[in-house]
Amino acid sequence: MLFLGFSAGLPLLLVLGTLSFRLREAGIDRTTIGYLSWVGLAYGFKWAWAPLVDRLPLPGLTRWLGRRRSWLLLSQAAVAAGLVGMALVDPRTQLQAVVGFALLVAFASATQDIALDAFRIESADTERQAALAAAYQTGYRLAMIWSGAGVLWLAARAELPAAAVGAAGHQQAAWQLAYLVMAASMAVGLLTVLLSPEPLRRALPPPRNLAGWMREAVVEPFADFIRRYRWQAALILALIAVYRISDVVMGIMANPFYVDMGYSKDEVAAVSKAYGVAMTLLGAFVGGVLALRLGVMRVLMLGAVLSAGSNLLFAWLAGHGHDLRALVLVISADNLASGIASAAFIAYLSGLTNVSYSATQYALFSSIMLLLPKWLAGFSGQFVDHFGYGSFFITTACLGLPVLVLVALAARVRPAAPS
Numbered sequence: 001m002l003f004l005g006f007s008a009g010l011p012l013l014l015v016l017g018t019l020s021f022r023l024r025e026a027g028i029d030r031t032t033i034g035y036l037s038w039v040g041l042a043y044g045f046k047w048a049w050a051p052l053v054d055r056l057p058l059p060g061l062t063r064w065l066g067r068r069r070s071w072l073l074l075s076q077a078a079v080a081a082g083l084v085g086m087a088l089v090d091p092r093t094q095l096q097a098v099v100g101f102a103l104l105v106a107f108a109s110a111t112q113d114i115a116l117d118a119f120r121i122e123s124a125d126t127e128r129q130a131a132l133a134a135a136y137q138t139g140y141r142l143a144m145i146w147s148g149a150g151v152l153w154l155a156a157r158a159e160l161p162a163a164a165v166g167a168a169g170h171q172q173a174a175w176q177l178a179y180l181v182m183a184a185s186m187a188v189g190l191l192t193v194l195l196s197p198e199p200l201r202r203a204l205p206p207p208r209n210l211a212g213w214m215r216e217a218v219v220e221p222f223a224d225f226i227r228r229y230r231w232q233a234a235l236i237l238a239l240i241a242v243y244r245i246s247d248v249v250m251g252i253m254a255n256p257f258y259v260d261m262g263y264s265k266d267e268v269a270a271v272s273k274a275y276g277v278a279m280t281l282l283g284a285f286v287g288g289v290l291a292l293r294l295g296v297m298r299v300l301m302l303g304a305v306l307s308a309g310s311n312l313l314f315a316w317l318a319g320h321g322h323d324l325r326a327l328v329l330v331i332s333a334d335n336l337a338s339g340i341a342s343a344a345f346i347a348y349l350s351g352l353t354n355v356s357y358s359a360t361q362y363a364l365f366s367s368i369m370l371l372l373p374k375w376l377a378g379f380s381g382q383f384v385d386h387f388g389y390g391s392f393f394i395t396t397a398c399l400g401l402p403v404l405v406l407v408a409l410a411a412r413v414r415p416a417a418p419s
Contacts, residue, residue, distance in 0.1 A: 001120060001132050004072070004196075005139025006146075007189020008116050011079050011109035013147045013273075014086070014182055015102040016040050021152070021255035021268070023098075026091045026170040030256050034381025036099060037252045037374065042106035044371035046114055047364040051221070053114045066198030068122070071115035073193045078108035080186040087179030090172045112189075117362040121353065122199040133346055134288065141281050147182055148273030154178035156265040221361050224354050232413045236352065239406040240368045243300075243345055246308045246400035247338055248373035250393060252380045257314075257389055262322040271327050276335040283339020288347075290340070296347050297411040303341025304407055308400025310334040315393035345369075 013019075020033050028036075053071050057063075061070035085101030120132050158174035226233050258268045291299045313330040320326045349365045376399075384392045 001135040002139040003188050003192040005136035006143040009140035009143030010147050011105050015105045018151050024256040024259040030381035030384050035378050038378045039102045039106050040374045043110045044367050044374050046110040047367040050114045068119040069193050069198050075108045075112035076189045079105055080183045083183035087176045141277050145274050145277045149269035151178045152265040152269035239410045241372050242403050245373040246396050249377045250311050250396040252377040272331055276331045279332050279335035280339040283336040284343040287340035287343030291344050296344055299344035301407045303344050304403045306337030307341050308397045310337045311393050311397040315390045318389040
Protein backbone atom coordinates (compact mmCIF):
# COMPACT_ATOMS: atom_id res chain seq x y z
CA MET A 1 0.00 0.00 0.00
CA LEU A 2 2.94 2.34 0.55
CA PHE A 3 4.12 1.91 -3.06
CA LEU A 4 0.61 1.88 -4.49
CA GLY A 5 -0.12 5.07 -2.57
CA PHE A 6 2.94 6.59 -4.26
CA SER A 7 1.56 5.61 -7.66
CA ALA A 8 -1.81 7.14 -6.83
CA GLY A 9 -0.39 10.41 -5.52
CA LEU A 10 2.03 11.06 -8.39
CA PRO A 11 -0.37 12.25 -11.15
CA LEU A 12 -2.53 14.66 -9.13
CA LEU A 13 -0.21 17.66 -8.91
CA LEU A 14 1.16 17.10 -12.41
CA VAL A 15 -2.26 17.85 -13.94
CA LEU A 16 -3.35 20.45 -11.36
CA GLY A 17 -0.89 22.18 -8.99
CA THR A 18 2.45 21.82 -10.75
CA LEU A 19 0.83 22.29 -14.16
CA SER A 20 -0.64 25.63 -13.06
CA PHE A 21 2.88 26.79 -12.06
CA ARG A 22 4.21 25.68 -15.45
CA LEU A 23 1.38 27.40 -17.33
CA ARG A 24 1.71 30.66 -15.41
CA GLU A 25 5.45 30.72 -16.01
CA ALA A 26 4.73 30.16 -19.72
CA GLY A 27 2.62 33.31 -19.73
CA ILE A 28 -0.85 31.74 -19.69
CA ASP A 29 -3.33 34.13 -18.05
CA ARG A 30 -4.92 33.31 -14.67
CA THR A 31 -8.47 33.10 -16.05
CA THR A 32 -7.42 30.42 -18.55
CA ILE A 33 -5.51 28.52 -15.85
CA GLY A 34 -8.64 28.56 -13.70
CA TYR A 35 -10.78 27.12 -16.48
CA LEU A 36 -8.14 24.49 -17.29
CA SER A 37 -8.40 23.25 -13.70
CA TRP A 38 -11.67 21.63 -14.83
CA VAL A 39 -9.42 18.82 -16.05
CA GLY A 40 -9.67 17.73 -12.42
CA LEU A 41 -13.41 17.14 -12.81
CA ALA A 42 -12.44 13.69 -14.10
CA TYR A 43 -11.92 12.82 -10.43
CA GLY A 44 -15.38 14.16 -9.65
CA PHE A 45 -17.14 11.95 -12.20
CA LYS A 46 -15.29 8.71 -11.57
CA TRP A 47 -18.40 7.24 -9.95
CA ALA A 48 -19.86 7.06 -13.48
CA TRP A 49 -17.43 4.34 -14.60
CA ALA A 50 -16.68 2.89 -11.16
CA PRO A 51 -19.24 0.07 -11.70
CA LEU A 52 -17.28 -1.03 -14.78
CA VAL A 53 -14.03 -1.09 -12.82
CA ASP A 54 -15.81 -2.92 -10.00
CA ARG A 55 -17.30 -5.70 -12.15
CA LEU A 56 -15.99 -5.70 -15.74
CA PRO A 57 -13.10 -8.09 -16.51
CA LEU A 58 -10.39 -6.97 -18.93
CA PRO A 59 -9.70 -9.50 -21.71
CA GLY A 60 -6.45 -11.32 -21.01
CA LEU A 61 -5.33 -9.09 -18.15
CA THR A 62 -7.99 -10.15 -15.65
CA ARG A 63 -7.30 -13.86 -16.18
CA TRP A 64 -3.59 -13.18 -15.62
CA LEU A 65 -3.69 -10.69 -12.73
CA GLY A 66 -7.21 -10.72 -11.31
CA ARG A 67 -9.91 -8.04 -11.39
CA ARG A 68 -8.25 -5.41 -9.19
CA ARG A 69 -4.67 -5.73 -10.39
CA SER A 70 -5.63 -5.77 -14.08
CA TRP A 71 -7.41 -2.42 -13.79
CA LEU A 72 -4.53 -1.02 -11.72
CA LEU A 73 -1.95 -2.02 -14.34
CA LEU A 74 -3.96 -0.63 -17.26
CA SER A 75 -4.63 2.71 -15.56
CA GLN A 76 -1.01 3.14 -14.44
CA ALA A 77 0.27 2.51 -17.96
CA ALA A 78 -2.17 5.13 -19.29
CA VAL A 79 -0.99 7.66 -16.68
CA ALA A 80 2.63 7.14 -17.75
CA ALA A 81 1.71 7.56 -21.44
CA GLY A 82 -0.18 10.79 -20.72
CA LEU A 83 2.74 12.23 -18.75
CA VAL A 84 5.08 11.50 -21.67
CA GLY A 85 2.68 13.42 -23.92
CA MET A 86 2.59 16.38 -21.51
CA ALA A 87 6.39 16.39 -21.49
CA LEU A 88 6.76 16.56 -25.24
CA VAL A 89 4.38 19.47 -26.01
CA ASP A 90 4.98 23.18 -25.34
CA PRO A 91 2.03 25.00 -23.67
CA ARG A 92 2.99 28.28 -25.34
CA THR A 93 2.23 26.89 -28.81
CA GLN A 94 0.31 23.64 -28.17
CA LEU A 95 -1.94 24.42 -25.22
CA GLN A 96 -4.78 22.24 -26.53
CA ALA A 97 -2.45 19.24 -26.77
CA VAL A 98 -1.28 19.83 -23.18
CA VAL A 99 -4.90 19.85 -22.05
CA GLY A 100 -5.66 16.68 -24.01
CA PHE A 101 -2.79 14.75 -22.44
CA ALA A 102 -3.69 16.17 -19.02
CA LEU A 103 -7.23 14.82 -19.48
CA LEU A 104 -5.81 11.39 -20.29
CA VAL A 105 -3.70 11.48 -17.11
CA ALA A 106 -6.63 12.66 -14.98
CA PHE A 107 -9.02 10.03 -16.38
CA ALA A 108 -6.48 7.23 -15.94
CA SER A 109 -5.52 8.47 -12.48
CA ALA A 110 -9.17 8.53 -11.39
CA THR A 111 -9.57 4.98 -12.69
CA GLN A 112 -6.50 3.94 -10.70
CA ASP A 113 -8.07 5.49 -7.59
CA ILE A 114 -11.26 3.44 -8.07
CA ALA A 115 -9.38 0.15 -8.37
CA LEU A 116 -6.94 1.02 -5.59
CA ASP A 117 -9.62 1.99 -3.07
CA ALA A 118 -11.31 -1.36 -3.69
CA PHE A 119 -7.96 -3.17 -3.51
CA ARG A 120 -7.27 -1.55 -0.11
CA ILE A 121 -10.72 -2.21 1.35
CA GLU A 122 -10.77 -5.84 0.19
CA SER A 123 -7.20 -6.65 1.28
CA ALA A 124 -7.84 -6.69 5.04
CA ASP A 125 -10.58 -6.69 7.65
CA THR A 126 -11.99 -3.56 9.26
CA GLU A 127 -9.52 -3.59 12.17
CA ARG A 128 -6.56 -3.33 9.77
CA GLN A 129 -7.99 -0.65 7.49
CA ALA A 130 -6.44 2.15 9.55
CA ALA A 131 -2.97 0.66 9.07
CA LEU A 132 -3.51 0.26 5.33
CA ALA A 133 -4.88 3.81 5.06
CA ALA A 134 -1.88 5.18 6.96
CA ALA A 135 0.58 3.39 4.65
CA TYR A 136 -1.40 4.53 1.60
CA GLN A 137 -1.46 8.15 2.77
CA THR A 138 2.26 8.09 3.51
CA GLY A 139 3.05 6.84 0.01
CA TYR A 140 0.58 9.31 -1.46
CA ARG A 141 2.21 12.26 0.30
CA LEU A 142 5.72 11.14 -0.60
CA ALA A 143 4.60 11.08 -4.24
CA MET A 144 3.24 14.59 -3.85
CA ILE A 145 6.65 15.72 -2.61
CA TRP A 146 8.23 14.13 -5.68
CA SER A 147 5.64 15.45 -8.17
CA GLY A 148 5.54 18.86 -6.47
CA ALA A 149 9.00 19.68 -5.15
CA GLY A 150 10.81 17.09 -7.26
CA VAL A 151 9.48 18.25 -10.61
CA LEU A 152 10.24 21.91 -9.81
CA TRP A 153 13.72 20.97 -8.60
CA LEU A 154 14.40 18.95 -11.75
CA ALA A 155 13.15 21.74 -14.00
CA ALA A 156 15.26 24.31 -12.13
CA ARG A 157 18.40 22.14 -12.41
CA ALA A 158 17.83 21.63 -16.16
CA GLU A 159 17.37 25.32 -16.96
CA LEU A 160 19.96 27.19 -18.96
CA PRO A 161 21.20 30.55 -17.62
CA ALA A 162 18.99 33.45 -18.66
CA ALA A 163 21.85 34.97 -20.66
CA ALA A 164 22.15 31.80 -22.75
CA VAL A 165 18.50 31.84 -23.84
CA GLY A 166 18.08 35.57 -24.12
CA ALA A 167 15.49 35.98 -21.36
CA ALA A 168 14.35 34.45 -18.12
CA GLY A 169 11.10 32.52 -17.94
CA HIS A 170 9.66 29.33 -19.33
CA GLN A 171 12.14 26.82 -20.76
CA GLN A 172 10.39 23.93 -22.46
CA ALA A 173 13.40 21.59 -22.45
CA ALA A 174 13.67 21.83 -18.66
CA TRP A 175 10.01 21.00 -18.12
CA GLN A 176 10.24 18.21 -20.70
CA LEU A 177 12.98 16.48 -18.72
CA ALA A 178 11.09 16.90 -15.46
CA TYR A 179 7.85 15.40 -16.79
CA LEU A 180 9.66 12.49 -18.47
CA VAL A 181 11.20 11.61 -15.10
CA MET A 182 7.73 11.74 -13.56
CA ALA A 183 6.43 9.35 -16.24
CA ALA A 184 9.29 6.94 -15.47
CA SER A 185 8.40 7.15 -11.77
CA MET A 186 5.11 5.37 -12.47
CA ALA A 187 7.24 2.21 -12.70
CA VAL A 188 6.98 2.04 -8.89
CA GLY A 189 3.26 1.31 -9.15
CA LEU A 190 3.54 -0.97 -12.16
CA LEU A 191 6.12 -3.21 -10.47
CA THR A 192 4.14 -3.25 -7.23
CA VAL A 193 1.02 -4.44 -9.03
CA LEU A 194 2.94 -7.24 -10.72
CA LEU A 195 4.45 -8.38 -7.40
CA SER A 196 1.36 -8.03 -5.19
CA PRO A 197 -1.28 -10.70 -4.48
CA GLU A 198 -4.82 -10.21 -5.75
CA PRO A 199 -7.14 -9.73 -2.74
CA LEU A 200 -9.63 -12.46 -1.98
CA ARG A 201 -13.08 -11.55 -3.24
CA ARG A 202 -16.46 -13.22 -3.14
CA ALA A 203 -17.48 -14.93 -6.36
CA LEU A 204 -19.91 -12.91 -8.45
CA PRO A 205 -22.82 -14.87 -9.96
CA PRO A 206 -23.04 -14.41 -13.72
CA PRO A 207 -25.90 -12.04 -14.62
CA ARG A 208 -28.77 -13.52 -16.59
CA ASN A 209 -28.96 -10.50 -18.88
CA LEU A 210 -27.70 -6.94 -19.34
CA ALA A 211 -30.47 -5.49 -17.18
CA GLY A 212 -29.49 -7.82 -14.35
CA TRP A 213 -25.84 -6.79 -14.62
CA MET A 214 -26.75 -3.08 -14.62
CA ARG A 215 -28.97 -3.54 -11.58
CA GLU A 216 -26.28 -5.40 -9.61
CA ALA A 217 -23.29 -3.27 -10.69
CA VAL A 218 -24.78 0.22 -11.00
CA VAL A 219 -28.10 0.54 -9.16
CA GLU A 220 -27.58 -1.67 -6.12
CA PRO A 221 -24.49 0.10 -4.65
CA PHE A 222 -26.36 3.40 -4.57
CA ALA A 223 -29.62 1.83 -3.43
CA ASP A 224 -27.77 0.11 -0.57
CA PHE A 225 -26.49 3.46 0.72
CA ILE A 226 -29.97 5.01 0.57
CA ARG A 227 -31.53 2.01 2.36
CA ARG A 228 -29.02 2.20 5.18
CA TYR A 229 -29.28 5.96 5.81
CA ARG A 230 -32.71 6.88 4.35
CA TRP A 231 -33.38 10.64 4.51
CA GLN A 232 -30.10 11.22 6.36
CA ALA A 233 -28.26 10.15 3.20
CA ALA A 234 -28.92 13.63 1.75
CA LEU A 235 -27.28 15.27 4.77
CA ILE A 236 -24.26 12.97 4.55
CA LEU A 237 -23.84 13.58 0.82
CA ALA A 238 -24.13 17.36 1.34
CA LEU A 239 -21.34 17.24 3.92
CA ILE A 240 -19.14 15.15 1.62
CA ALA A 241 -19.81 17.59 -1.25
CA VAL A 242 -18.56 20.69 0.56
CA TYR A 243 -16.15 19.50 3.27
CA ARG A 244 -12.95 20.32 1.31
CA ILE A 245 -14.34 23.29 -0.63
CA SER A 246 -12.10 25.93 0.99
CA ASP A 247 -8.90 24.02 0.28
CA VAL A 248 -9.76 22.91 -3.26
CA VAL A 249 -10.95 26.30 -4.54
CA MET A 250 -7.98 28.10 -3.01
CA GLY A 251 -5.45 25.52 -4.18
CA ILE A 252 -5.91 26.18 -7.90
CA MET A 253 -4.54 29.72 -7.57
CA ALA A 254 -1.79 28.89 -5.07
CA ASN A 255 0.91 28.21 -7.65
CA PRO A 256 0.08 31.20 -9.89
CA PHE A 257 0.16 33.23 -6.65
CA TYR A 258 3.70 32.03 -5.92
CA VAL A 259 4.83 32.92 -9.46
CA ASP A 260 3.23 36.37 -9.29
CA MET A 261 4.79 37.02 -5.86
CA GLY A 262 8.24 36.34 -7.33
CA TYR A 263 9.04 33.06 -5.58
CA SER A 264 11.54 30.90 -7.48
CA LYS A 265 11.11 27.23 -8.37
CA ASP A 266 13.60 26.25 -5.67
CA GLU A 267 11.80 28.31 -3.00
CA VAL A 268 8.38 26.88 -3.90
CA ALA A 269 9.81 23.37 -4.12
CA ALA A 270 11.48 23.58 -0.70
CA VAL A 271 8.76 25.38 1.24
CA SER A 272 5.41 24.57 -0.36
CA LYS A 273 6.03 21.18 -1.97
CA ALA A 274 8.54 19.44 0.33
CA TYR A 275 8.23 21.08 3.74
CA GLY A 276 4.51 21.61 3.18
CA VAL A 277 3.84 17.94 2.47
CA ALA A 278 5.88 16.99 5.54
CA MET A 279 3.59 19.22 7.60
CA THR A 280 0.59 17.53 5.98
CA LEU A 281 1.94 14.14 7.04
CA LEU A 282 2.37 15.46 10.58
CA GLY A 283 -1.18 16.78 10.46
CA ALA A 284 -2.47 13.41 9.25
CA PHE A 285 -0.71 11.68 12.14
CA VAL A 286 -2.12 14.19 14.63
CA GLY A 287 -5.57 13.83 13.05
CA GLY A 288 -5.43 10.05 13.32
CA VAL A 289 -4.42 10.17 16.99
CA LEU A 290 -7.10 12.73 17.78
CA ALA A 291 -9.75 10.69 15.94
CA LEU A 292 -8.94 7.67 18.11
CA ARG A 293 -9.12 9.72 21.31
CA LEU A 294 -11.91 12.18 20.54
CA GLY A 295 -13.92 10.48 17.78
CA VAL A 296 -14.04 11.09 14.05
CA MET A 297 -16.81 13.70 14.08
CA ARG A 298 -15.04 15.98 16.58
CA VAL A 299 -11.89 15.93 14.47
CA LEU A 300 -13.97 16.55 11.33
CA MET A 301 -15.20 19.75 12.97
CA LEU A 302 -11.69 20.75 14.02
CA GLY A 303 -10.39 20.13 10.50
CA ALA A 304 -13.17 22.23 8.98
CA VAL A 305 -12.39 25.18 11.27
CA LEU A 306 -8.64 25.00 10.67
CA SER A 307 -8.93 24.56 6.89
CA ALA A 308 -11.09 27.64 6.47
CA GLY A 309 -9.06 29.70 8.93
CA SER A 310 -5.72 28.92 7.30
CA ASN A 311 -6.91 30.54 4.06
CA LEU A 312 -7.02 33.87 5.89
CA LEU A 313 -3.27 33.56 6.37
CA PHE A 314 -2.82 33.54 2.59
CA ALA A 315 -4.74 36.83 2.44
CA TRP A 316 -2.25 38.18 4.98
CA LEU A 317 0.65 36.81 2.91
CA ALA A 318 -0.68 38.55 -0.23
CA GLY A 319 0.08 41.89 1.44
CA HIS A 320 3.69 40.94 2.20
CA GLY A 321 4.96 40.34 -1.33
CA HIS A 322 8.07 38.17 -1.52
CA ASP A 323 8.65 37.14 2.11
CA LEU A 324 10.12 33.66 2.54
CA ARG A 325 9.71 33.51 6.33
CA ALA A 326 6.06 34.51 6.06
CA LEU A 327 5.57 31.83 3.39
CA VAL A 328 7.00 29.17 5.73
CA LEU A 329 4.61 30.25 8.50
CA VAL A 330 1.56 30.17 6.23
CA ILE A 331 2.47 26.84 4.63
CA SER A 332 3.02 25.31 8.08
CA ALA A 333 -0.43 26.25 9.30
CA ASP A 334 -2.24 25.45 6.07
CA ASN A 335 -0.75 22.00 5.54
CA LEU A 336 -1.04 20.99 9.17
CA ALA A 337 -4.76 21.85 9.00
CA SER A 338 -5.15 19.98 5.73
CA GLY A 339 -3.56 16.84 7.17
CA ILE A 340 -5.83 16.82 10.20
CA ALA A 341 -8.93 17.29 8.05
CA SER A 342 -7.87 14.63 5.52
CA ALA A 343 -7.21 11.95 8.15
CA ALA A 344 -10.62 12.41 9.74
CA PHE A 345 -12.39 12.63 6.38
CA ILE A 346 -10.88 9.41 5.01
CA ALA A 347 -11.89 7.58 8.18
CA TYR A 348 -15.41 9.01 7.87
CA LEU A 349 -15.80 7.96 4.22
CA SER A 350 -14.42 4.46 4.86
CA GLY A 351 -16.94 4.00 7.65
CA LEU A 352 -19.80 4.75 5.27
CA THR A 353 -18.76 2.07 2.77
CA ASN A 354 -20.37 -1.37 2.45
CA VAL A 355 -17.58 -3.82 1.58
CA SER A 356 -19.92 -5.59 -0.86
CA TYR A 357 -19.80 -2.51 -3.10
CA SER A 358 -16.46 -1.08 -2.01
CA ALA A 359 -15.20 0.31 -5.33
CA THR A 360 -18.45 1.92 -6.46
CA GLN A 361 -19.51 3.41 -3.12
CA TYR A 362 -16.08 4.79 -2.21
CA ALA A 363 -15.77 6.24 -5.72
CA LEU A 364 -19.17 7.88 -5.25
CA PHE A 365 -18.11 9.50 -1.99
CA SER A 366 -14.69 10.66 -3.18
CA SER A 367 -16.21 11.96 -6.43
CA ILE A 368 -18.89 13.98 -4.66
CA MET A 369 -16.14 15.41 -2.46
CA LEU A 370 -14.48 16.97 -5.53
CA LEU A 371 -17.30 17.74 -7.94
CA LEU A 372 -18.64 21.06 -6.61
CA PRO A 373 -15.26 22.40 -5.38
CA LYS A 374 -13.52 21.61 -8.69
CA TRP A 375 -16.31 23.22 -10.71
CA LEU A 376 -16.24 26.35 -8.55
CA ALA A 377 -12.44 26.47 -8.68
CA GLY A 378 -12.61 26.90 -12.46
CA PHE A 379 -13.73 30.51 -11.88
CA SER A 380 -10.91 31.24 -9.41
CA GLY A 381 -8.61 32.85 -11.97
CA GLN A 382 -11.36 35.15 -13.19
CA PHE A 383 -12.11 36.15 -9.58
CA VAL A 384 -8.44 36.95 -8.89
CA ASP A 385 -8.18 39.02 -12.09
CA HIS A 386 -11.16 41.13 -10.98
CA PHE A 387 -10.70 41.41 -7.20
CA GLY A 388 -7.12 40.43 -6.39
CA TYR A 389 -5.53 37.68 -4.37
CA GLY A 390 -6.41 39.09 -0.93
CA SER A 391 -10.16 39.16 -1.57
CA PHE A 392 -9.98 35.73 -3.18
CA PHE A 393 -8.37 34.07 -0.15
CA ILE A 394 -10.85 35.72 2.25
CA THR A 395 -13.75 34.51 0.10
CA THR A 396 -12.47 30.93 0.07
CA ALA A 397 -12.31 31.03 3.87
CA CYS A 398 -15.96 32.10 4.00
CA LEU A 399 -16.89 29.13 1.80
CA GLY A 400 -16.02 26.90 4.75
CA LEU A 401 -18.68 28.33 7.08
CA PRO A 402 -21.58 26.10 5.88
CA VAL A 403 -19.34 23.08 6.45
CA LEU A 404 -19.39 23.71 10.20
CA VAL A 405 -23.19 23.51 10.28
CA LEU A 406 -23.27 20.29 8.24
CA VAL A 407 -20.66 18.59 10.45
CA ALA A 408 -22.70 19.48 13.54
CA LEU A 409 -25.84 17.98 11.98
CA ALA A 410 -24.07 14.87 10.64
CA ALA A 411 -22.64 14.16 14.09
CA ARG A 412 -26.17 13.21 15.17
CA VAL A 413 -26.47 10.51 12.49
CA ARG A 414 -25.97 6.99 13.81
CA PRO A 415 -24.39 4.93 10.99
CA ALA A 416 -26.30 1.73 10.31
CA ALA A 417 -24.45 -1.54 9.88
CA PRO A 418 -24.13 -2.60 6.21
CA SER A 419 -26.83 -5.03 5.19
